[in-house]
Amino acid sequence: MQGHCLCGTIRYEFDPPVLSCVSCHCDSCRRQCAAPMTTYFGVRDGQWRWTGESPKTFNSSPGVERSFCPNCGTPISFRSQAMSDVLHLYVATLEDPNQLQPTLHVAHEERLDWLKLDDGLPVCIGPDYTKVQPIS
Template sequence: MGASPEYSGGCQCGAVRFHVRGVLDHASICHCRMCQKSFGAYYAPLVSVRGAEFRWTRGAPKRFASSTVVQRGFCVECGTPLTYEAPDGVAIAAGAFDTPEQLPPHIQYGLERKLPFVDHLAQLPTRPSEDDAAALAFQAALVSHQHPDHDTERWPV
């Protein structure tokens, strides 16, 4: 029998970090209006940690009761959305994982509030950042304060 998969992640500033051990096989996208507002986005990509070992390894999120049954966790320092917490379990924001590419969504919820253009996002024109001449000076001056996509002993260093 093989070892259980392990994942880590956290907020943008590194004040809140987590670790998960176990199979994560329920990644989803929610289009409901509460998730849109909570994530400040067109939809919320979430990964259920139900059945896995989940723990906070640095700090913990602050929570907001977005309804009578759901709390949303976020980093109080940088504002990164982190959790959807309902009576049936906790889901973590997919983008908060250090390796979100390992957790593709398998289902969509809240389709009654899905924005009409979402299905066409992949058809929009694209441009790699380095090909955007107007942004080159901005990019050259940019110094990231974002936590790296791996665990660190302490942050900031």
């Protein structure tokens, strides 16, 4: 599977399977992607590779590194110290974003009040992804 930024400078490919595919509502993801939420998927190191230029990185908070294209600004990925062997790439950067579908909403407590979801996916409140509850 492959993906790229808007201008095509940053390109990547990875070998399935992915570890997870989730929609995130946290303030940091919203600000990086300039969207009310974003959807990303996790791939273990060794399963992915840059096939174009490497992106630039920004340390958005302690233990979190976010990457983006220095030419067009497209957000590409993030890496968390808590999951240091996993790269999380944004679904919207895939050649075919319909290839992956989210299975969970994370950081649901930070969602924007006006964003109404009715997709039936469970939600996760807080950093412990084991505490999942049905969306309400």
